[in-house]
Amino acid sequence: MNKMLLISPRQLLFLYIGFALVYISGLFIPLMENDSAQHASMAMRMVLNNDFFTIYKGENPYLDKPHLHFWLAAISMKIFGINHIAYRIPALLALLLGVYSTKKLAYLLYKNENTSHLASLIFLSAQTIILSAHDVRTDAVLTGFIIFSIWQFVKFIQSQSVTYAILAGLGTALAFSSKGLMAFVIIGLCIFSYLLYSKEWKKFFNLKIFFALIFFIIGITPVLYAYQHQFGEEGIKFILFNQSLNRLTANGFKETSPDYFFFFHTLLWAFLPFSLAFYFGVFEKTAFFIKNKFKKIEGVEFLTLGGFWMVMLIFSVSKFKLPHYLNGLIAVLAILTSAYLFDIYRRNCIKKIKILYIIQLVVILSAFVGTGLLTYFFTGIHNIVFYLLFCLVMMYLLVKIFTKEDLFKKYVFISLIFSIGVNIYLNTQFYPVLTQYQGSLKMAEFVNKNKIDKEKILMLKGYEPWAFDFYTRRNTPRVDENTLKKGDYLVIYNEHLNLVKKNYQFIDTENHYRITRLSLKFLNPKTRPEQYEKISLIQILD
16 A cells, blocks of 8 residues: 555645645735634734733623634734734644644554645645635634644654653643633544554553643643733633533523534535545444444554544534634544545545546536636636636646546545635635725725824724724724714714714725625625625714
8 A cells, every 4th residue: 555646746746835825825815804803903912012911802801712822923923013914824834733743643543655645735625724824713723733732642652752742732732722622622532532442541541641741731821821810710710611611502602503413514615625535434434443343453543533523523512613613623534534535545446436526526617617707796807917827727627637547546636736726716816805895904994095093093882893903003992982072083884873973074984794704695796785884984073
């Protein structure tokens, strides 16, 4: 099997360069509301106030996600300035760590260099991972440190080196410091699955594991201190116990989906272009273990399959579900999928690869039609250079489709090329145009261009046009309407203008749309105007 290659060395280089272009192009997209722009404005506050141990969402203390993502973004902005590229750099670096860790863990589990490279490429191609690199929240940092920690724990079990135990403990601490106990659950269940099948309990539960525990405690100390500093004992209790439990039970959160299969069908788009291959692999491997009654077989691992089922079952009973909660598991799924594709290649399962290939061709054809319609009805040609590059990649994809080649190799290669082409289009044509429909962003550009006195700009309490805050480089004060005085500027949605009882004049009015909630009515130019809100900048006259 070691001599069998699904991807040649030349193809590997080509694909890594292609994905590098995809991820780098995502750095330049304006930030999207709500979460990405909100988190950026929260990190910006740390920079502007030079205060890293208190965290606010607007004017309110933020007792929710841990501090690491915000600290890293703030440090980056300290170095590179307050801009969306600097905000995204730590997330991109964390994902690079995830790519490397995915490759190394895949090699530990399968001892095959080509399998490990394919796993890292599948991770890079996953749509939810590409999205997380530019619509940056806590998940990119979380994802990188989760797979790094799993890799280090497996390395520790196999080598018994204290160094790997220390790195595993620190990695888990950093993952915890990104999003709380969710990280601990994913790492813990994956390692439990590995031990359950390998029966290497004594290699894990020995005195050396205390080094992992000690450095985990050391690693989470800064976050615990920050919670205690701002919130006292309530903060410590929240991050250690209540944060993840509240999301599991929807206590303090609006229940998002009662559907127990929410994450299973979310994977169909989140893990594109390999979601169907993944599900083939999951069900075949599950049947394999059941048939063999989980007997230990040389060269077989249970970490990826067991980790998937255990995490998904826990996530699925949660009453608060969001698609990006899956991101921390994607690297594990990439390894499982890579191993499955090599397995059916080795066994020459022609019928299975034909099914996967034909369905992939339908997906590719749909993407051709979709990008064509988007270009005609929505984006136009935003960037001629990158549009031509996108066209060249898709033409190359067509050539490869009609080239006679081993079907297994062709399926893998065209799937990865497809991901590169579509995401070059999305990152350089679609999202840059889409973000221009954020009225808060356009108003920030208006304020900057016309040099309006930002110190006099206010918003009403409860307002969340975070892109305005970030792109004016100021955390705009939120106030009650009855505190407004002559000369103040107010950012206000037009539907709330009746709250202002004083005379005012319009300085600027922009169309505004919540772009993370796309609809066909918005994409259709004939019905788009009906979907807008209006957001205005007014000045109080008396």
